[in-house]
Amino acid sequence: MVVESQLIGSRYPRLAHIPEGDASRGDRAVAFARGAGMTLFPWQEDVLRAMCITGDDGKWAASESVISVPRQNGKGEILVARELAGIYLFGESEILHTAHFLDTAVDARDRLWDVIEHCEDLMFWWEDDPETPGVPQLVRSNGKESIVFPTGQKVKFRTRTDKTGRGLSIDLLVFDECFNLPKQTHSAISKTTRAKQNAHTIYISSPVDKSEHMHGATFSAKRWAGIDGAPGLLFMEWSADPDQVDIYSREALVQSNPSLTLEGPGAQFRDAMQDANSAKVSETLRDAYLVETLGIGNWVPRDGEESDFTPIIDFDVWGALQDDAPAVTKLRESALGIDVNVNGDVCAMVAAVKTRKGVHLSLADRVEFDRDALLADLGKAVELNDPLAAAIDVRGPASTIERGISDLGVEPTIMQAKDVAKGYMLLQQLIHEGALTHDGDPRWLDALGVVEEREISGMGRAVKRVRGEGCPLVAATFAILALDKTGLQEVVPMPRRGGFTPVAVPSAGGGRADFDF
Structure with a gap:
């Protein structure tokens, strides 16, 4: 029926x-x-x-x-x-x-x-x-x-x-x-x-x-x-x-949901009211309710409009750090950082490469988190660049790629709370010292336009993830920390799982190159 x-x-x-x-x-x-x-x-x-x-x-x-x-x-x-x-x-x-x-x-x-x-x-x-x-x-x-x-x-x-x-x-x-x-x-x-x-x-x-x-x-x-x-x-x-209306009322739901229905096909009124009742007791649920159920966007302001938002890195400072041809070190030391959002559908992968100046950041194209596809991208990056490590936070969906990273012959660096704070400190310190460069990908600025700092109790500050996103800046702090842990040591080729043995790529006096994804 x-x-x-x-x-x-x-x-x-x-x-x-x-x-x-x-x-x-x-x-x-x-x-x-x-x-x-x-x-x-x-x-x-x-x-x-x-x-x-x-x-x-x-x-x-x-x-x-x-x-x-x-x-x-x-x-x-x-x-x-x-x-x-x-x-x-x-x-x-x-x-x-x-x-x-x-x-x-x-x-x-x-x-x-x-x-x-x-x-x-x-x-x-x-x-x-x-x-x-x-x-x-x-x-x-x-x-x-x-x-x-x-x-x-x-x-x-x-x-x-x-x-x-x-x-x-x-x-x-x-x-x-x-x-x-x-x-x-x-x-x-x-x-x-x-x-x-x-x-x-x-x-x-x-x-x-x-x-x-x-x-x-x-x-x-x-x-x-x-x-x-x-x-x-x-x-x-x-x-x-x-x-004009009580945001938790039936009137608000009717005004914002044209397909709202009491019965039959459409947006179910009973479910929408449940969202409203839950939003009353949770600030996090309230924010999502306003946007997803009531259509009240948290819109990016018009150009020229004042905002109380302060970026964690000044836009002009970041823009001046772009380097399209960074001078890498002889051994082309590099490490990867991977951030996956809590929903497990979006990711960001960043390479930190040691340069004569300090560290260069490159952002991979991949946005959608597909485990097999991401590991395939990682495999290609390993063959082309032989990174020393790949850093992930295994408290979420990124845990599903830890074994795959090891199977590719790359040492997984597991980010603990103290590591997350240290990675952010290193990012800011490198910028302060004029030792950080990046590839100029516009997604860096997109991220800087929304991310904020967060406190890690007793350990310092870190980049606050943007809900629903894999954040390039979070991945960058992971990559920098992994490079700091491994890249300052002498690199000794070791046998790796899967039969792949790393070979350092010498370059007389270094050379100008970027990370290849």
Whole structure:
């Protein structure tokens, strides 16, 4: 028995800027989604219509759509409907759907494919077309997931990196869950739409919590532009107003969750009220409740706005430490530091390399914590650089790679509380002495924009982890400590497990090089 959803959530966003124009294309998209078997809530149909408004010239009235809504309200269904309309109605040839994690990208692919596969009209749309006969094809390929149509049209699903979309010309670009969207990555991917005269870019996500998301500046900036009514931008936000309603009340939940329901499909009211009751007695749960359930973001401030936040390292000081060609020592001594967030889904890997000047830091590309993939990256780094050690904190998900590190022939350095404090002290001391350099990766500055210090009782200070992130600065302190413990001693090649024997790489008088990941 199918239970009909008893919606009580607000259909209308609390904050919005919707450009004027012709809504007929949006009406077609909504009707098409219904015909394809999709059952969208009224608010989801409203968003779809608004995305498809056109101006007098027939182009999108809003080339950018910015949508903020709490989790578990069904953002993904809106994207499925928009991508279907793009392929079947609007003739968009290349759609690129990006996500922070591979699992999210694959889930989006599967949702779209499920609708196509279970609708004969969509599956056999081109069957009798003499020019482009055939059916859509699902492509399962690690890192290159896509759906390909007989016309040559494609919907590609990718994780976000600086290289994502290189060489592509995109009609519809989706930044899914863009609360975590590094500036450099956004800059690189957003260029894929420049060759198209009527490209459409969608930013859709739950809100930013700058204490948890170190890459929240991009989505925050787009939100500020929407609030200001920037031309060519659609903005819709569902959130509670803490100045007008009791944040623990039913009214707050109704205002912020458009898919809130008493029974049937949707965001369950009973679960949301449980979150509210728990948040009343826990500051940590309260912070998460405000962002995840009520849509009240802890947004990155506008440019120029004052903030009480003081970075642990001055931005200008850090910027001056960039060195694109550090002079390494003869033996190229190095050590790795790896930080994994408490959820076990995000990581950061940093190499500390001994130089004539002191220590150079290099940040690896990997962000998503996949144990096998991370160990494969480590294996490659070991072959190329022969690091002396790899430092991890085994009190969390990083414990799952301790054995793998040993199997690669690298000595695991287990970070105790006193080591964590010492690593941070060494980082600050190296900076004070002018003995630290780094590779200039923009993620360093992203991290500096949110991390703070924490006290370790009786031992000193350390970098306070950003909730939900693997922090490059935490990993850097791990790597520096591991290098300090091992790199100042004489290096004597020793047999290692797995048959790999390290060989020091001499360089007459040293040389200019960086760590190779």
